[in-house]
Amino acid sequence: MTARCPLLEIDPGHPPADWAAETPCPVLGVDPVDKNLPRRTRLVLSRIDGLTSLGGLLAEAPVPPAELLEALVRLHAEGLIGFSPEFEAKYLRAERPADPPVAPPVAPPVAPPVAPPVAPPVAPPVAVAAVRVSRAAPAGPAVPAAARPAAFSVPPPEAPPPLPEPGRGPPPTEALTPERRGELAVRPLARLARHLQAARYTGVVTLSRGKATKRILFALGAPVNAESDAQAEELGWLMHARGKIDDQAFAAYRRLRQEGRAPLAALLELGAVAAGDAPRADRWRAQAVLYDALLWRDGAYEVGEPNRFPAEAPRYDLGLPQLTLKAWREAPFDEARRRFFDEHRNWYLVPTAVPAEELAAMRFNPKEERLLQAVRERARRVRDVLEITPLFTTETYRFMDGLLAMGFAELSEKNPTETGPVDVKELPGLFEAMKAGNFFDRLSAHPVSTDQDIEEARQRMLARFDPRYYSNLLPATRERLERMKAMIEEAYEHLKDAGRRKEYRRTQYDRGRLEYFAEIQFRKGEIFLFWREDPQAALEILESAHEMCPDVALYAVSYALAVVRAFPSDHGRRNEARMLVERTIGRGNPPPKVLAIAGAVLRMLGDVGRSDQLFAAALKSSGNAADIVQLIDQMRKRTQAK
Structure with missing residues (x-):
């Protein structure tokens, strides 16, 4: 029950x-x-x-x-x-069934178990629980959240993240950056922490600004402790600043510190912290140090050697996502930060890869959403962001500062975005399509392309995929473009010769596709031959139609007519045209248009009698159709003119 x-x-x-x-x-x-x-x-x-x-x-x-x-x-x-x-x-003691007993939850076996964090060695605690760090509210009505120090009232961590062990746990999704030092103005802590999380870094990151120094301890990519050499960030000073101990207790705390007591030991001796609350108090202090570090907009960072974690340091879940969200909304912005952006107006604000749930948690207003979308589309100069912003100028400065602080963007002196004639994001899909296609597909050329068409297609494709026309390429992208360029050149070498192109076309397409291509070519050749009076242009087009469908009589006689008109003095080609016409009209009952065009060919070859017979047969079989009459009259006039 x-x-x-x-x-x-x-x-x-x-x-x-x-x-x-x-x-x-x-x-x-x-x-x-x-x-x-x-x-x-x-x-x-x-x-x-x-x-x-x-x-x-x-x-x-x-x-x-x-x-x-x-x-x-x-x-x-x-x-x-x-x-x-x-x-x-x-x-919550009766939240779960009491019978049968349920074993307490345990962490997944990603590494040998690690003992829970404990407070550093201190003097024997005084059993006074009048002031507890786990409760910030006195007896009485509920205390609003804004009136209490937010990072203090949090539950204790259950089990600290275990130190890495070779072969255990998920692998890193990024390699640890070789650039171990940098400026927080360019790469703030939130952005750096996101990278260290992807790299599953374990070690110490040192931050420095002026005379202040902080050390952020990471285990498997998560910040688990934070230390500061600033007196104001000692536990006792923080508790006094937040109103957790009064002036009298704080004076006693300072005396004990002067006598050599450790901060937590002094608070335990004063009874300001109960013995059971020591880990929670230390975790709150670490959160305060980490939160302040997230607000730093200048200074330097140094990533220590990996897998160097202080053995004596306790480890806590510091709640980095919640602290970074709080830092976004509460980060100070002053004239110094504005001058910083003005001095870097020509630098690029580069978007970073951020999970959608993190962006949703920010609860941007509609204008902020529009500006964020513009920044995330591509890298933009700071001056360009100031021109396209829908926000007021001061709000835009604060917004850009928040993007940097949260790690949603970073500053770069040069545009690190891969750019070129084709959107780099589309290259993987285009590469796979090119690899799967035939030589005509690789050149984006029609299967009935001429020599000139093939050459123009090669130049057009190289202009899109030659790495020389791209900038800021990553090695993997450059390699992909080089392979695409090689495929384009291979296709060109195979298709630039007309004979090889025809043979390859027959191996790649079935009868139905070839008939479709031949129909297109015939319609084009007919325009050049009969309307534009350009037999040279019509010759190659009609030849390809006849080559794809040699058994179609209309394509054969049209090609023969283009030959005799294009080569009026080449007896060899003209004889080939005569033989082609005789073979075509000898294969049964050709349609009227075929007879009319065949008659035109023979008339231009000087066989007027045979031509008139074919003209008469065409008129008879068509019933003196207007188009046949017009075609025959056109051929007779052209012959008379010659």
Whole structure:
């Protein structure tokens, strides 16, 4: 039997103070798509960012309060959100069946298990729980999320990411960059972290700005701890700045620090942090350091040697996606940043590969969406972005600054985008099509192309796919273009000779396709022969029609007429034309138009008597059709003129 979950017994109108102050945190690495959640439960999940308390969720509830409670229970049961251990023990203890007992969840066996993070060695803790880092709200009504330090009230990590072991876990999707040093103004931490995640980097990244230095510790591509040499980012100073300890306790803390106590040890001795909350307090400090580093717009970074992780450093899930989202909206922007963009007006704002869900989480307004789309289409100069923006100028500066901070874009002095006559994104598909096609397809030439057509097709294709006409090519793209160029040249060498072209055409196309091509050629040749009076142009066209369908009488006699008109003094060619006409009209009952054209050929060869016989037969069989009469009259006039 499953007992009633205490969380469902909460009165939303008068929630307990500890319930309202609790901050649920999304569990990273779990895909909610596979959970088949109801729509309203998914809506609640979208509002849980690790920054908003339950009181804040209740105040801005996207669903009725009762459904909010049920959604929280469902999301926790599915492993999509987490709470503090004390909260789970008090409000979620009956969430799962008590009988039979269920083994606690364990992490997948990607590496040997690693002990949970523990606080550094400190003096014996004082059992005082008057002030707890896991609760930022006093007894009373729910404290709005904006009034509490957001990065502090988060559930503790379950198991730290294990250190990499050869042959274990998914492989990296990117190779670690050989450029280990750079400027944060060009490659901010969010962008760098995305690359390190793809490379599954384990090690230490050092950030420096002026006299300040931070160290961000990564394990398998995820930031798991952060350290700073700035006094203001010690745990005690952070707690005082956020109002978690008063001035008297802070003065005592500083005295203990002067005596040589470690920051966490001093807080434990003062009772400002309970012993059980030490890991959570240290994680909050690391998040504060990481969040501040995400706001840096200048300074330098250095990526340390891979697989060099400090053995004594604890590891936490710092919630990088939530912190980067917060940094986007809260990043400061001043005249120095504006001058930076003005000094780099001719630099390129280059879009990066960003998952669609990250962009959706930003909740851009329509104008920001339009500008983002323009930037993501291709690399653009900063000055061009300022010209096409639908936003006000100051808003555009802030928007570009946010793109850099989030890693949605990066600055480059040169345009690193592969450009050329053809969109580089289309090259893989065009390459496969060219590889699968025949020689005519490779040249985008018609199967009945002439020598000149083949030469023009070669030049046209080289202008599209020669690597010389492209810029900023990646090695893989250049290799693909070189192979496409080689295929174009191979096709040209095979088709530039008319004899080889005809033979190849017969091997590539069936009878139906050849008849279709021959019909097209005949119609073209007929125009040149009878209307434009250009037998030389008609000759090659009609020859290809006859070559593809030699048994079609109309194509044969039309080709013969083009020969005798194109070569009035070449006796050899004229005899070939006579023989072709005699063979054609001797194969049964030719149609009237064939008889008329055959008569025209013989008349131009001087055989007037035989020509008149064929003309008469054409008129008789056609019933003196107008087109036949016109054709015969045209042939007689041309012969008389000669």
